[in-house]
Amino acid sequence: MSSDVRFTDFKSDKQPTWCPGCGDFGTMNGMMKALAETGNDPDNTFVVAGIGCSGKIGTYMHSYALHGVHGRALPVGTGVKMARPDIEVMVAGGDGDGYSIGAGHFVHAVRRNVDMTYVVMDNRIYGLTKGQASPTSRSDFETSTTPEGPKQPPVNPLALALASGASFIAQSFASDALRHQEIVQQAIEHDGFGFVNVFSPCVTFNDVDTYDYFRDNLVDLEEAGHDPSDYEAAKGVILDSEKEYQGVMYQDENSVPYHEQHGVTENMSEIPDGAPEDAMDLVREFY
Amino acid sequence: MAEDLNWAVGGEAGDGIDSTGKIFAQALSRAGRHVFTSKDFASRIRGGYTAYKIRTSVDDVQSVVDRLDVLVALTQRTIDENLDELHEGSAVIYDGERSWEAEIPDEMTAVDVPLKSLAEEAGGAIMRNVVALGAACAIANFDVEYLDEALEKRFGGKGSKIVENNKAAARLGEEYVEENYDLDHLGYDLETTDNDYVLLNGNEAIGMGALAAGCRFYAGYPITPATTIMEYLTGRIEEYGGHVVQAEDELSAINMALGGARAGARSMTATSGAGIDLMTETFGLVATSETPMVICDVQRSGPSTGMPTKQEQGDLNMALYGGHGEVPRFVVAPTSITECFWKTIEAFNLAEKYQTPVFLISDLAMSVTEQTFPPEAFDMDAVEIDRGKLVDDDTVDEWLDEGGRFRAHAVTDDGVSPRAIPGTTDGAHMSTGLEHDELGRRTEDQDERVRQVDKRYRKVETAQEREDWEYREFGDPDADSLVISWGSNEGALVEALGYLEEDGIDVRVISVPYIFPRPDLTEEVEAADDVIVVECNATGQFADLIEHDTLTRVKRINKYTGVRFNADELAEEITDQLAAEVPAK
Ligand SMILES: Cc1ncc(C[n+]2csc(CCOP(=O)(O)OP(=O)(O)O)c2C)c(N)n1
Ligand code: SF4
Ligand SMILES: [Mg+2]
Numbered sequence: 020m021s022s023d024v025r026f027t028d029f030k031s032d033k034q035p036t037w038c039p040g041c042g043d044f045g046t047m048n049g050m051m052k053a054l055a056e057t058g059n060d061p062d063n064t065f066v067v068a069g070i071g072c073s074g075k076i077g078t079y080m081h082s083y084a085l086h087g088v089h090g091r092a093l094p095v096g097t098g099v100k101m102a103r104p105d106i107e108v109m110v111a112g113g114d115g116d117g118y119s120i121g122a123g124h125f126v127h128a129v130r131r132n133v134d135m136t137y138v139v140m141d142n143r144i145y146g147l148t149k150g151q152a153s154p155t156s157r158s159d160f161e162t163s164t165t166p167e168g169p170k171q172p173p174v175n176p177l178a179l180a181l182a183s184g185a186s187f188i189a190q191s192f193a194s195d196a197l198r199h200q201e202i203v204q205q206a207i208e209h210d211g212f213g214f215v216n217v218f219s220p221c222v223t224f225n226d227v228d229t230y231d232y233f234r235d236n237l238v239d240l241e242e243a244g245h246d247p248s249d250y251e252a253a254k255g256v257i258l259d260s261e262k263e264y265q266g267v268m269y270q271d272e273n274s275v276p277y278h279e280q281h282g283v284t285e286n287m288s289e290i291p292d293g294a295p296e297d298a299m300d301l302v303r304e305f306y
Numbered sequence: 307m308a309e310d311l312n313w314a315v316g317g318e319a320g321d322g323i324d325s326t327g328k329i330f331a332q333a334l335s336r337a338g339r340h341v342f343t344s345k346d347f348a349s350r351i352r353g354g355y356t357a358y359k360i361r362t363s364v365d366d367v368q369s370v371v372d373r374l375d376v377l378v379a380l381t382q383r384t385i386d387e388n389l390d391e392l393h394e395g396s397a398v399i400y401d402g403e404r405s406w407e408a409e410i411p412d413e414m415t416a417v418d419v420p421l422k423s424l425a426e427e428a429g430g431a432i433m434r435n436v437v438a439l440g441a442a443c444a445i446a447n448f449d450v451e452y453l454d455e456a457l458e459k460r461f462g463g464k465g466s467k468i469v470e471n472n473k474a475a476a477r478l479g480e481e482y483v484e485e486n487y488d489l490d491h492l493g494y495d496l497e498t499t500d501n502d503y504v505l506l507n508g509n510e511a512i513g514m515g516a517l518a519a520g521c522r523f524y525a526g527y528p529i530t531p532a533t534t535i536m537e538y539l540t541g542r543i544e545e546y547g548g549h550v551v552q553a554e555d556e557l558s559a560i561n562m563a564l565g566g567a568r569a570g571a572r573s574m575t576a577t578s579g580a581g582i583d584l585m586t587e588t589f590g591l592v593a594t595s596e597t598p599m600v601i602c603d604v605q606r607s608g609p610s611t612g613m614p615t616k617q618e619q620g621d622l623n624m625a626l627y628g629g630h631g632e633v634p635r636f637v638v639a640p641t642s643i644t645e646c647f648w649k650t651i652e653a654f655n656l657a658e659k660y661q662t663p664v665f666l667i668s669d670l671a672m673s674v675t676e677q678t679f680p681p682e683a684f685d686m687d688a689v690e691i692d693r694g695k696l697v698d699d700d701t702v703d704e705w706l707d708e709g710g711r712f713r714a715h716a717v718t719d720d721g722v723s724p725r726a727i728p729g730t731t732d733g734a735h736m737s738t739g740l741e742h743d744e745l746g747r748r749t750e751d752q753d754e755r756v757r758q759v760d761k762r763y764r765k766v767e768t769a770q771e772r773e774d775w776e777y778r779e780f781g782d783p784d785a786d787s788l789v790i791s792w793g794s795n796e797g798a799l800v801e802a803l804g805y806l807e808e809d810g811i812d813v814r815v816i817s818v819p820y821i822f823p824r825p826d827l828t829e830e831v832e833a834a835d836d837v838i839v840v841e842c843n844a845t846g847q848f849a850d851l852i853e854h855d856t857l858t859r860v861k862r863i864n865k866y867t868g869v870r871f872n873a874d875e876l877a878e879e880i881t882d883q884l885a886a887e888v889p890a891k
Contacts, residue, residue, distance in 0.1 A: 102567075
């Protein structure tokens, strides 16, 4: 790890094709700064991106990366980290990717507590497919496939994480650059699964969950004196549907990440030129 | 061929049939006898009929036959299920004290042993199956002491008292038969040898092959009959610094393995039935991102949940064509338990040399069959590892473009690009399921698209040139009749040759372990008067391929009852087919 890594080293030379003003710009900048700030460099970082406007982040960042199948980014990140505990793993995707098609994986990735960071770029809409309801869309949010709104409550991803046994739950806002970066940085530094739901507004298809809306309604937990190690207090803010919060809601200070629980510590890419030395013992077991 | 003995224990699922059979198989193996087992088990945990059959000989055995010499029947249904395999010389061990009235045809020898009472005498009714094993030893003139080591292996973890009780139970069974029956006229007398054999099934061979090949990461989701690969690796792979993770579903399992592989670990997943359908979603990504991975499909009867504990070779087309769009993959189908080991190792090498997913297709029959082999059949010194074009900090420079970017999908003469794994300085790059340029960046440029598609298929051409895609051959190479098979039917076919020879029929058998790429059989097919393709499915998926390759109509033997072929049954079917006309289609 070189100390002279700058956040721009994490930038690829591909120009983002996100709509001007899209929240994903800010989300990505904060992630790159957080990675650089925590002493990582592109050659020891693996980014797994979902499918969606958000998933394009894999192309715009420079690191080892996989841009996979819709909804399956977390399992890929899990595999990378298990095989290579020495590599920094960051998974990023949209609210549809993470809480709809990939919801099953989300629950289990949270439970497993693999030491990686999961950034969900939550714009409460399907951006890439041009504006259908997402699992976090409001129940009266009118879209091409839900003309009268979904008429079902949005998923509360923070509560879902809490119920799944999360060790780190946070929320940030793409346009509050400094706080967003700090929060992602805390997620990276967390020993375990660092989950950050980022309000990352879609300026093209969502005229409800806008920059103005979040600016007017966001309560910063740090300013409010919230103690993330207090589970009951965390439950309170997570289940509070009246307000929008930013900050670290919950952090289990005794979190033991998966690789420590399971003694998975080796760099699995290194293997001998032939069968392992004592491999005939495997055969003799069958006597 | 030396005299063989066909033995079975049968009862209800939950009666401990499997472990009883396994103990006897191990005892025979310790006595230097060859063993081939078959499990005819039901899908319910309790209530269904289940049996464990053993064929044993001092010679190699590779199939069961439709004959039973000694049967341990824990239920009447066991007898009824096996009536057509029992014969005049058969002995049936049963417990006359139990509530059911055993109906055993007069011409057979009924051996009534108070299994439960004797077991209680030895220390507990639970040991009644072991009493029956002792009784079976008496009938077969097989020294009961051979059971001891197997009993120690099975019960050692439960303490020496339990082991001693079981040994006593076996002896009570043996003594009871010796004192109350004179069965010498049956003529069973099991010879022993000094040979040391190992006894294992196909899934254990795949798991052991994976460890030998340096597989360090396995992700899977439990499904019969693939689970035992995962269970084998769990607890062993850690010894080599690896890990097994139970995923939340197969969608996740294949993606985890993909992550492990991109991180540079030799990674594998195994599944069956519906699991392979789920994995198909990600298969195209694995292939187009040029990720080396072994995907094992232990086939079972389909479609849908089908007959989940029954044999079938129905997934060949899925392996060849599954997934949308077009992308190359290798398909390898081991033809025997030893080949399960060697082909697994080869699969890992192919995957890394050509950065292409390899389908390793086994099947239920092979996964549950235990067979004896000399340990040298798994000679670890002969294992070769080839990691392909892996670059490191020193060699990565050759593959950077003028902007210093790593060309992970560089278009090369042989189609194979360099591979940099995380941690390699200057190797950082993205891989994607989107069509991409040499750097892995998305593109829809027409020329770039064509270059990348061609490059991926060029890897197959290269592999076709560089690797051996040979078939295995048995029988008479000059015979006019050619029988072609793939996968696990090989053993039964090889034994069928013996029966056919007795009837004066010469046959050449070609057993094909490579489905794609595969050997071209045009010459072999043209040289034969009759060509028969044998497989465990209804439609003849491999026969279709052979017809496609050779432009010749073939005869087909298809079995889709859910049970594998037996040697004697195959000999009969081949005889019938040789007399039949080639079907017009
Ligand atoms: C299996 C599958 N189904 C559907 C799609 C089409 N699709 C692409 S992105 C997407 C939803 C994207 O929404 P979200 O995850 O919120 O990402 P955003 O574009 O809003 O960033 C869908 C349905 C797909 N790529 N794969
Ligand atoms: S459609 Fe929405 S989410 Fe997608 S790039 Fe444009 S603003 Fe961003
Ligand atoms: Mg979205």
